Amino acid sequence: MIDFFEEYISPQAAPLAAKWMEELGFDLKVSKKRSTKLGDFRPPFKGKAARISVNGDLGPNHFLITYTHEVAHAIVWGKYGRKAKPHGIEWQSTYTELLKEMIELDAFADDLIEVLMQHIQRPKASSCSDPELYKFLNKFEKGDEVSFLEDLEEGSHFLIGKNRRFIKGKKRRSRFECKEIPSMKLYYVHGHAEVKEIDKNSSLIN
Numbered sequence: 001m002i003d004f005f006e007e008y009i010s011p012q013a014a015p016l017a018a019k020w021m022e023e024l025g026f027d028l029k030v031s032k033k034r035s036t037k038l039g040d041f042r043p044p045f046k047g048k049a050a051r052i053s054v055n056g057d058l059g060p061n062h063f064l065i066t067y068t069h070e071v072a073h074a075i076v077w078g079k080y081g082r083k084a085k086p087h088g089i090e091w092q093s094t095y096t097e098l099l100k101e102m103i104e105l106d107a108f109a110d111d112l113i114e115v116l117m118q119h120i121q122r123p124k125a126s127s128c129s130d131p132e133l134y135k136f137l138n139k140f141e142k143g144d145e146v147s148f149l150e151d152l153e154e155g156s157h158f159l160i161g162k163n164r165r166f167i168k169g170k171k172r173r174s175r176f177e178c179k180e181i182p183s184m185k186l187y188y189v190h191g192h193a194e195v196k197e198i199d200k201n202s203s204l205i206n
Helices: 014-024 060-083 089-104 110-119 131-142
Strands: 027-031 039-042 051-055 157-160 164-172 175-181 186-190 194-198
Touching: 014 060, 014 089, 039 060, 051 060, 060 089, 060 131, 089 110, 110 131, 164 186
Parallel strands: 027 051
Antiparallel strands: 039 051, 157 164, 157 194, 164 175, 175 186
């Protein structure tokens, strides 16, 4: 099991990650990339074990943070069941303690520690909900080629995925009004969405 985890996270983190899985008895699934979530926890149901899933396209640090997030859900469920809120104080304290254990093992890249320590002061529902952590992780693990919608100028043309084309519009809270090309259908896209800016006159634009 340790060998399995070493495919996705640092060698320092693998033994503890495997220990959590063994002690809590959940099944682990490494999923394909999902645009709506990075991971999830499903409690035991009709004799089936609890299940954790984590997106397999995540870098080692992001995978470990997401896995730790979901393990905290498993622990809280085991102690409180439905009595505890999904990201309430019980989950926050558990998640924080688990992350501290991993930090003490030097399980994360050194450059990540400062922003991670800030993150655990007020843990969010996911890394996507913590803009500083989310952007840092993506820049750190994917390099300078990563761009976020919030960083583009209004009126910029951009791609989401390989060929979905949009024009950036005005901000509405945490999301931006974006028109898809060529349908001009309006979508509200989160500012932290990863995008690829393209030239307005590019042949990609119909």
